[in-house]
Amino acid sequence: MTGIESAFARHLDDVLALSHAINADPELAFEEHRTSAAITDVLARHGFAVEKPVADLPTAFVASVGSGELVFGICAEMDALPGIGHGCGHNTIAAAAVGAALALAPFADELGLTLKVFGTPAEERGTGKEIMVNRGVFTGTHAAMMVHPSLKDVVSPQFRASRSWRIEYTGRGGHASRPWNALNAADAAVVAQTAIGLLRQQLRDGVRVHCVVQEAGSAVNVIPDRAVAECMIRCDTIAEVDEVWARVRRCFEAGALAAGTTVDFTTQPSLYREFRHDPGLAALFETHAKTLGRTFPDYPDKLFGSTDMGNVSQVIPALHPMLSFDLPAEDGNHTAAFAAAAGSAEGDRFVHDGGLAMALTIADVARSAPIRARLTASGN
DSSP states (O other), rough: OOHHHHHHHHHHHHHHHHHHHHHHSOOTTTHHHHHHHHHHHHHHHTTOOOOOBBBBBTEEEEEOOOSEEEEEEEEEEOOTTTTTTTOOOOOHHHHHHHHHHHHHHGTTTTTTTTEEEEOOOOTTTHHHHHHHTTTTTTTTTTTEOOOOEESSSSSSSSSEEEEEEEEEOOOOOTTTTTTOOOHHHHHHHHHHHHHHHHHHOOOOOOOOEEEEEEEESOOEEOOEEEEEEEEEEEEEEEEHHHHHHHHHHHHHHHHHHTTTTEEEEEEEEEEEEEOOOEEEEEEHHHHHHHHHOOOOOOOHHHHHOOOOOHHHTTOOOOOOOEEEEEOOOOGGGHHHHHHHHHHHHHHHHHHHHHHHHHHHHHHHHHHHHHHHHHHHHOOO
């Protein structure tokens, strides 16, 4: 057993306790105060210098150790899903990041490494990493990685770009028994969704248009004067997202025209850019994960959702592998069953394998003269 493996094993019980505590106390995007405090408390106790808040985000942080030339980051996601909890396993992501960091910390200077743990809020909604990138938090970092739970072991999954909009219709309410002077805002939303359904026939394969009507009246005998919807578009690139939105927007405008309402559009802050995996980091991670018993079948479908780690990958070399929970297909990400698994033995197995594989990968990067030279020459 190497020194890094011994250090990882020494801290594992505390790291798993952290994972369970976060899972039991889920907090939503930008509200991860107790989660952020729990993570930084552990890191500070083990000699990490903690800067918090960063990027004007109260829960975001950077915890650093070492003084080497190579600056490598590990991202710890923190937020949960409303009504579900940690249905994307962010408690295990944060714990794996802490486990890797604690294992590497005693060897950072020997490896010529400055290690940074980035506490990144609001991955589910609000894209905290995009804010942190734009405000310079990742400047000076040569590479970054994280590991995410799923139902498949995939080293370089395909993550897609996405953006969201809020649509608000304003009509004229009235009594349902005397409807002729009313302008039904709910009807506008129905017409828009019908038009989008027809538009899907003309969209490229793989383009996704997600819509949800959040408000469209509250009583059957009252004609609603207001309707609110949210639309997300998911494509291979942000440029394609914006092209598709131009067509989808016309569907929402058609709803307003048909129902005689007005319509207002608000671009939501969530902006997920396409992901660029670094092949050198991927090869090292795969090797170490395989030694821990993980297998990486050549799945024909390696398509996942979207992540704001893609925003980081646009500015520095990055990696975002997926390691699996052993669950039925219907119990995948964003379900209550997945949240329960993230606080169970399945989550613990992920924290062990993901955290240790990351630590060994980063150590190999630091020891490799060609990879060091490539990363430090990237100039971020």
